[in-house]
Amino acid sequence: MSRVTVYVPCDTGAVSLGADRVAERLARECRDHPVDIVRNGSRGAFWLEPLLEVEAGGQRIAYGPVRPDDIPRLLEEGMLSASTRSALCLGVVDEIPFLKQQQRLTFARQGVVDPVSVASYRAHGGFAGLERALGMSPREIVDEVTESGLRGRGGAAFPTGIKWRTVLNAPGEHKYIVCNADEGDSGTFADRMLMEGDPMSLIEGMIIAGLAVGATRG
Structure with a gap:
């Protein structure tokens, strides 16, 4: 399995909904997998937070809203291979209806970059x-x-x-x-x-x- 990057938001809104606990559970469950966990900003779709993004094949696949107890099941369903049939899978991030119709300027990098890098x-x-x-x-x-x-x-x-x-x-x-x-x-x-x-x-x-x-x- 090639290395996979999973993005978990560090935004205050996402954290208030459990993003830190999701990141901790993900790190624990993936300790034996080639996974990099990056804390990114929120995309602004707060009803989907915590919104996880798995980078695969040049695209990011979104899952949300994710709770800590969802992590084991998501991993079993193939989240890291981007071939999951999970009910929490929202598809390609940029194709989410809320984001697809937007042209972001000031917020172009929002949710894309590692804020502290x-x-x-x-x-x-x-x-x-x-x-x-x-x-x-x-x-x-x-x-x-x-x-x-x-x-x-x-x-x-x-x-x-x-x-x-x-x-x-x-x-x-x-x-x-x-x-x-x-x-x-x-x-x-x-x-x-x-x-x-x-x-x-x-x-x-x-x-x-x-x-x-x-x-x-x-």
């Missing part, structure tokens, strides 16, 4: 924007962001370029980049999901913003 982030296009920004002047960065039409993720959808240009042109010896991660809007989890599932993108964005406005700290 720089190598995983880079393997999925991470830091490409930063590498490009390092070869540009602050004003060039601001001009490009302005021309792109990029807007903030808050309710006002304020143009990012205008905000950055204001700070760039403002006098001052020290400028700061502050991460506003408030979840003040009722029922919103967008910021938390991003920080837990793809934190490197937030860090990369803050660095680019710092370069653009001349910040010395963040």
Whole structure:
């Protein structure tokens, strides 16, 4: 049997539904199998959490919602070979109706990468924007962001370029980049999901913003 990677979410929502216990049971049951367990972010389909993903043949097969006691049966039914007939099998992750109709931009790596792995982030296009920004002047960065039409993720959808240009042109010896991660809007989890599932993108964005406005700290 070739090595298999199984993804178990570390997202707060998934953990509240037992994802940590699922990961522990999976590790215990697979101790004699060539299995790598990676804790990923949530795909956002919380009614399917904990959502396990088994990587096989270049695709990820989803199972959910999975409870710790489901693990032995899933293994017996062939979960690791991606040939299972389990009732918990949801098929290819990208074909799940909730995900199939989406075009993800900010959340493109959500649930795909290992949140704490720089190598995983880079393997999925991470830091490409930063590498490009390092070869540009602050004003060039601001001009490009302005021309792109990029807007903030808050309710006002304020143009990012205008905000950055204001700070760039403002006098001052020290400028700061502050991460506003408030979840003040009722029922919103967008910021938390991003920080837990793809934190490197937030860090990369803050660095680019710092370069653009001349910040010395963040």
